Amino acid sequence: MDGMTFILFGATGDLAKRKIYPAIYNLFLDDKLPRAFAVFGTGRREMSDEDFRAHVEQSVKTFSRRWDDDRDRAGQFLRMFHYCAMDVTQPQDYGKLAQRIRQREQDGKIPENRIYSLSVAPELFGVIASHISNSELGSATGWKRLIIEKPFGHDLRSAQELNRSLRQFFDEEEIFRIDHYLGKPMVQNLEVLEFANPILRTLWNNQHIANVQITASETVGVEERAGYYDKAGAIRDMFQNHLLQLLMMTAMQMPRQFSAREIRNEKIKVVKALRPLRREDVAKHVVRGQYGSGWINGKPAVAYRDEPGVDRESNTDTFVAARLWIDNEMWSGVPFYIRTGKRMQEKSTRIVIEFKNPLRESYPVHVNPAPNLLVIHVNPHEGVSFQLNSKHPGKDSRVEPITMEFAANANDVPEAYELLLYDALRGDSTFFAHWEEVEWCWKWVQPILDAFSDQQVPLHLYEAGTQGPEAAFRLLEEDGFSWWELN
Numbered sequence: 113m114d115g116m117t118f119i120l121f122g123a124t125g126d127l128a129k130r131k132i133y134p135a136i137y138n139l140f141l142d143d144k145l146p147r148a149f150a151v152f153g154t155g156r157r158e159m160s161d162e163d164f165r166a167h168v169e170q171s172v173k174t175f176s177r178r179w180d181d182d183r184d185r186a187g188q189f190l191r192m193f194h195y196c197a198m199d200v201t202q203p204q205d206y207g208k209l210a211q212r213i214r215q216r217e218q219d220g221k222i223p224e225n226r227i228y229s230l231s232v233a234p235e236l237f238g239v240i241a242s243h244i245s246n247s248e249l250g251s252a253t254g255w256k257r258l259i260i261e262k263p264f265g266h267d268l269r270s271a272q273e274l275n276r277s278l279r280q281f282f283d284e285e286e287i288f289r290i291d292h293y294l295g296k297p298m299v300q301n302l303e304v305l306e307f308a309n310p311i312l313r314t315l316w317n318n319q320h321i322a323n324v325q326i327t328a329s330e331t332v333g334v335e336e337r338a339g340y341y342d343k344a345g346a347i348r349d350m351f352q353n354h355l356l357q358l359l360m361m362t363a364m365q366m367p368r369q370f371s372a373r374e375i376r377n378e379k380i381k382v383v384k385a386l387r388p389l390r391r392e393d394v395a396k397h398v399v400r401g402q403y404g405s406g407w408i409n410g411k412p413a414v415a416y417r418d419e420p421g422v423d424r425e426s427n428t429d430t431f432v433a434a435r436l437w438i439d440n441e442m443w444s445g446v447p448f449y450i451r452t453g454k455r456m457q458e459k460s461t462r463i464v465i466e467f468k469n470p471l472r473e474s475y476p477v478h479v480n481p482a483p484n485l486l487v488i489h490v491n492p493h494e495g496v497s498f499q500l501n502s503k504h505p506g507k508d509s510r511v512e513p514i515t516m517e518f519a520a521n522a523n524d525v526p527e528a529y530e531l532l533l534y535d536a537l538r539g540d541s542t543f544f545a546h547w548e549e550v551e552w553c554w555k556w557v558q559p560i561l562d563a564f565s566d567q568q569v570p571l572h573l574y575e576a577g578t579q580g581p582e583a584a585f586r587l588l589e590e591d592g593f594s595w596w597e598l599n
């Protein structure tokens with residue numbers, strides 16, 4: 113791998129502390145960093161390199177899945193980190209940063225390849241990108257890459273504006289948009305499950321699949337993020353990005369080659385084939401919910417509107433369920449159901465494939481074989497399970513569903529950020545959100561945003577600690593299905 117410098121804007125922030133430093137550390141332990149490598153953290157706060165290294169060490173010790181007690185190893189890791197205080201809105205500060213980086217590149221014989229990772233408020237993305245380009249940083253002789261984090265815009269138009277402003281300074285191939293769900297090992301595994309297993313590949317279509325259910329439920333509430341969340345809601349926070357990415361990964365056809373470009377083309381075909389929703393039809397296919405008070409794991413939980421920082425009359429969605437149709441040959445007639453919510457009964461991200469059950473008629477009524485289910489457990493436990501029917505040896509030979517299960521060993525499972533940063537270092541954009549995907553997802557979601565903001569869709573209150581509003585169950589009942597809860 114080429115030598116390079118990783119420049120992190122927002123180095124004292126939460127994301128850096130919880131995800132980015134632990135990810136870099138785990139790559140270091142696995143010898144996956146380039147030999148010539150440096151990290152520059154920037155932030156408003158004044159700090160020496162020593163202070164910064166202490167901050168990084170503390171973050172890694174607290175949040176990394178592993179820690180090696182060997183002091184020499186730790187020292188070797190921490191010496192890669194440098195800090196430069198700056199105000200990202202001040203052009204002259206970029207000159208200061210450039211000098212520090214250049215000095216380090218000379219001392220460490222690091223080629224002028226640079227990755228800029230923006231762990232800052234999205235309003236600053238355009239400003240930082242322009243100052244990077246227009247300052248001394250812009251004249252480096254090596255390659256450059258830009259890593260940004262969602263949200264990529266607030267709606268279709270703002271996303272397009274943001275993209276236009278970034279594209280003045282970075283090419284699409286240089287922009288790595290993190291959707292951390294694409295970094296989850298079981299999401300990365302979807303293409304293998306679907307295409308490397310002939311039995312699944314044969315069945316992966318509307319001839320055999322009755323419906324697909326994608327759930328991302330959380331027990332946490334809005335936490336300290338009301339300022340952002342109350343304007344975003346579940347539809348922007350989870351649905352437009354993470355959940356539509358899961359849908360694309362599940363429904364794409366086999367790419368001609370397993371390259372970033374071909375996989376992306378297949379994903380885009382899926383989102384383009386989504387049946388558009390007219391604003392007046394949104395209420396028929398989309399359920400909007402907000403949590404009321406209740407109990408989570410034996411503890412009382414306040415209603416969303418009583419959370420600190422939330423407007424007392426807020427109509428923000430903390431739950432969304434939707435029925436989607438993919439109008440192509442492969443999926444025509446198969447409903448895809450998606451739901452996500454905060455303050456629900458359990459933390460679980462999973463994809464359930466329910467197969468058709470044509471045998472139901474040929475068995476006596478009391479036997480009633482269950483449908484085959486393939487469940488991809490994405491989070492918090494990674495695994496795959498498959499439900500089959502089997503005759504119980506005792507119990508009067510009753511037919512009952514059994515489950516074959518594979519559960520990944522939690523200690524071996526890397527964090528999403530480890531996989532994603534490693535790919536960004538290598539320049540592999542397969543598991544990053546391409547602009548076209550982002551734009552098509554906004555296009556599909558925009559009528560929902562409009563219908564929500566016009567209050568054209570009822571807001572159902574649900575008790576915290578439950579599976580969400582009743583209306584989300586009715587959505588599936590209309591088609592003769594129900595959510596698989598799998599507890």
Ligand code: BG6
Nearest residue numbers: 292328330332349350354461491
């Ligand atoms: C983030 C959302 O993108 O994903 C959060 O902004 C949400 O609101 C989080 O809690 C969920 O991620 P995970 O990995 O815990 O499922």
